[in-house]
Amino acid sequence: MADPSSYRPKPGQVPDSPGVYKFRDEHRRVIYVGKAKSLRQRLASYFQDVAGLHPRTATMVTTAASVEWTVVSTEVEALQLEYSWIKEFDPRFNVKYRDDKSYPSLAVTMNEQYPRVQVMRGPKKKGVRYFGPYGHAWAIRETVDLMLRVFPVRTCSAGVFKRSAQIGRPCLLGYIGKCSAPCVGRVTPEEHRELAEDFCDFMAGRTGTYLSRLEARMHEAAEEMEYEKAARLRDDIGALRRAMEKNAVVLADATDADLIAVAEDELEAAVQIFHVRGGRVRGQRGWVTDKVEAVDTAGLVEHALQQLYGEEKGEAVPKEVLVPALPEDTPALNEWLAERRGSQVSLRIPQRGDKKALMETVHRNAQQSLVLHKTKRASDLTTRSRALEEIAEALDLDGAPLRIECFDISHMQGDDVVASMVVFEDGLARKSEYRRFQIKTFEGQDDVRSMHEVVSRRFRRYLQEKLRTGEWSPEDLADTTDTTDTADAREGGVPAEEDGRPRRFAYPPQLVVVDGGQPQVAAAKRALEELGVDDVAVCGLAKRLEEVWLPGEDDPVVLPRTSEGLYLLQRVRDEAHRFAIQYQRNKRAKRLKSGPLDEVPGLGESRKHALIKHFGSVKKLRQATIDQICEVPGIGRKTAETVAAALARAVPAGPAVNTATGEIMEDETPAPAGASSERGTEQ
Numbered sequence: 001m002a003d004p005s006s007y008r009p010k011p012g013q014v015p016d017s018p019g020v021y022k023f024r025d026e027h028r029r030v031i032y033v034g035k036a037k038s039l040r041q042r043l044a045s046y047f048q049d050v051a052g053l054h055p056r057t058a059t060m061v062t063t064a065a066s067v068e069w070t071v072v073s074t075e076v077e078a079l080q081l082e083y084s085w086i087k088e089f090d091p092r093f094n095v096k097y098r099d100d101k102s103y104p105s106l107a108v109t110m111n112e113q114y115p116r117v118q119v120m121r122g123p124k125k126k127g128v129r130y131f132g133p134y135g136h137a138w139a140i141r142e143t144v145d146l147m148l149r150v151f152p153v154r155t156c157s158a159g160v161f162k163r164s165a166q167i168g169r170p171c172l173l174g175y176i177g178k179c180s181a182p183c184v185g186r187v188t189p190e191e192h193r194e195l196a197e198d199f200c201d202f203m204a205g206r207t208g209t210y211l212s213r214l215e216a217r218m219h220e221a222a223e224e225m226e227y228e229k230a231a232r233l234r235d236d237i238g239a240l241r242r243a244m245e246k247n248a249v250v251l252a253d254a255t256d257a258d259l260i261a262v263a264e265d266e267l268e269a270a271v272q273i274f275h276v277r278g279g280r281v282r283g284q285r286g287w288v289t290d291k292v293e294a295v296d297t298a299g300l301v302e303h304a305l306q307q308l309y310g311e312e313k314g315e316a317v318p319k320e321v322l323v324p325a326l327p328e329d330t331p332a333l334n335e336w337l338a339e340r341r342g343s344q345v346s347l348r349i350p351q352r353g354d355k356k357a358l359m360e361t362v363h364r365n366a367q368q369s370l371v372l373h374k375t376k377r378a379s380d381l382t383t384r385s386r387a388l389e390e391i392a393e394a395l396d397l398d399g400a401p402l403r404i405e406c407f408d409i410s411h412m413q414g415d416d417v418v419a420s421m422v423v424f425e426d427g428l429a430r431k432s433e434y435r436r437f438q439i440k441t442f443e444g445q446d447d448v449r450s451m452h453e454v455v456s457r458r459f460r461r462y463l464q465e466k467l468r469t470g471e472w473s474p475e476d477l478a479d480t481t482d483t484t485d486t487a488d489a490r491e492g493g494v495p496a497e498e499d500g501r502p503r504r505f506a507y508p509p510q511l512v513v514v515d516g517g518q519p520q521v522a523a524a525k526r527a528l529e530e531l532g533v534d535d536v537a538v539c540g541l542a543k544r545l546e547e548v549w550l551p552g553e554d555d556p557v558v559l560p561r562t563s564e565g566l567y568l569l570q571r572v573r574d575e576a577h578r579f580a581i582q583y584q585r586n587k588r589a590k591r592l593k594s595g596p597l598d599e600v601p602g603l604g605e606s607r608k609h610a611l612i613k614h615f616g617s618v619k620k621l622r623q624a625t626i627d628q629i630c631e632v633p634g635i636g637r638k639t640a641e642t643v644a645a646a647l648a649r650a651v652p653a654g655p656a657v658n659t660a661t662g663e664i665m666e667d668e669t670p671a672p673a674g675a676s677s678e679r680g681t682e683q
Contacts, residue, residue: 004047007066014040015071017038018075019078020036022069022085032064032093033091034082039071043067057294063093075332076339080336082306095289095290107128108131111127114192117155147199147202147239147240149178150240151196153199154179156183214236214240218237257318257320257321257355258273258318258321259358259359261324267291268374271286271287271300271304274358274365276318288370301327305327313341314341326347326348330347374571385427387567388400388402397537404423404512405421406421406575406576408577409454409580411450416587417439418436418437419454420583421437436583439454447519455514459527459531463531515573515576516540517547521550539569545558546561603643624644626640
């Protein structure tokens with residue numbers, strides 16, 4: 001890793017003007033491209049203490065070996081140059097959107113003598129009119145089939161067209177009236193091009209004028225008693241209306257707009273775009289990207305705009321672009337978009353009405369796209385097998401860790417300290433095995449001691465199961481018991497099922513993952529050693545740089561960012577974090593629920609909160625004397641008497657029963673497994 005100070009520009013060397021900069025590695029490859037209003041201020045932000053930088057930014061500056069820049073006159077020029085360099089150099093640390101599928105578009109080859117309507121994928125070509133993209137090619141073919149009755153434009157390939165011209169006979173579409181057959185001279189090149197232009201106008205949303213013209217011709221033919229012609233025009237109008245109905249009106253006033261929504265997590269982001277033309281959704285596309293640089297939602301939107309409109313000009317850039325967050329350089333982006341369109345473009349966040357409702361729909365699609373991407377990646381058997389093999393190789397395990405358990409600690413400024421345990425088997429989450437723990441021995445912001453306690457409790461239960469089944473002797477377990485065993489047995493110890501299935505903690509993992517670095521890993525390893533468990537590997541995943549820490553090692557194991565093994569460890573860690581936070585929030589909400597105190601006149605939220613925090617529960621407050629209540633800050637004697645009288649009048653609720661154990665629970669005891677969406681026992 002390079003030291004950023006070794007290539008830091010000298011003071012006064014970097015100009016205080018707009019520009020674009022490139023970071024290069026030791027092999028002179030461009031690894032990052034960025035733009036700035038002030039090159040001096042932006043580059044200075046990279047050369048501060050590495051410990052204070054975002055983890056991804058720190059990785060980039062320590063990978064780089066040099067930096068260079070180009071000065072431009074305006075921010076718009078900087079935006080354009082940044083896009084060009086990203087396309088040219090494909091830097092590894094820049095966000096690069098990749099299509100989550102290859103979306104087809106409806107294309108009309110206006111650059112040919114006889115324009116052709118066809119389905120096209122891939123990069124756009126000059127002189128070709130594009131509509132879409134669409135979700136499926138069959139949707140394009142259905143639309144074209146309906147419209148060829150009215151606009152009989154050529155759809156055949158160059159080979160078929162040439163052969164029909166040679167033999168003097170059109171193809172089948174020419175015989176059934178769905179092609180004007182320019183190959184055999186039924187129409188002139190000018191007439192065929194006019195048909196193609198009408199087709200493009202209709203697809204672009206200018207439908208009202210053309211339908212009105214057809215209706216006028218139909219009525220005129222009926223008045224002149226040309227009923228066959230009128231019937232044909234009637235059918236043409238019906239076909240066009242059916243084609244229009246395939247895209248429902250979503251925005252009034254024939255709005256032309258693109259709506260961009262972003263769904264993201266710590267590692268990846270999904271972008272969805274709806275193309276609305278003439279008030280109707282004419283196309284949809286989506287991207288998924290790894291967040292390889294420190295970027296927020298506004299930054300992702302800026303990258304998406306560059307990707308969408310970097311190669312577009314004219315009407316392909318709509319009058320209005322609706323986004324979830326405005327980028328930092330919104331004025332420059334507005335100017336850049338206006339240059340590409342040739343007229344003013346509005347870039348804004350929808351606040352109300354139909355546009356806001358449609359934006360919510362686009363956002364739901366983005367969320368679904370991200371979930372689907374992760375599910376496909378996680379559910380692929382080959383990918384999961386490769387991930388487990390990579391983990392085994394990186395951690396020097398004897399075999400693939402088929403069962404992985406991950407632990408995480410969560411608290412609110414030292415209060416309501418809880419822990420979670422999630423289980424992944426064969427690379428997939430096994431939610432029925434999830435467990436939740438309430439830290440009992442102390443309160444405070446000490447994740448290391450909490451980690452030691454929760455790992456000890458989990459594996460003490462495992463050893464008790466081995467003792468019950470005869471795999472261990474009582475002497476083996478004698479030195480591992482302490483006062484917490486009773487509590488664990490009360491909350492987590494459930495008799496074996498009648499069908500003979502093992503109890504909750506009977507299965508040992510091959511790998512224990514903890515959320516944290518060296519201290520948390522050392523605490524988990526110490527807990528296992530104290531219990532005599534020596535056949536379970538331990539590692540920690542630190543969020544800062546996504547480093548994997550092993551017990552007793554001074555340096556972390558750094559897996560490649562594209563590694564499937566790292567991706568699996570991140571999923572396991574993030575799931576443990578989510579599950580712990582969910583339990584901690586539920587527990588805090590239950591603790592703050594004041595119950596009978598709501599009926600005390602003159603007692604506000606602050607003092608109710610102070611009472612519950614001081615005594616821990618309504619039950620203990622009910623047992624307190626008036627003098628003890630007066631000890632709470634802000635509670636006078638008169639208020640204390642009122643509280644005591646109100647609690648004495650209130651009828652306490654019946655005791656809660658743990659449905660898993662059949663035992664009565666105290667007020668402060670966590671809820672049983674059925675209270676959570678995941679199946680798990682709070683302990």
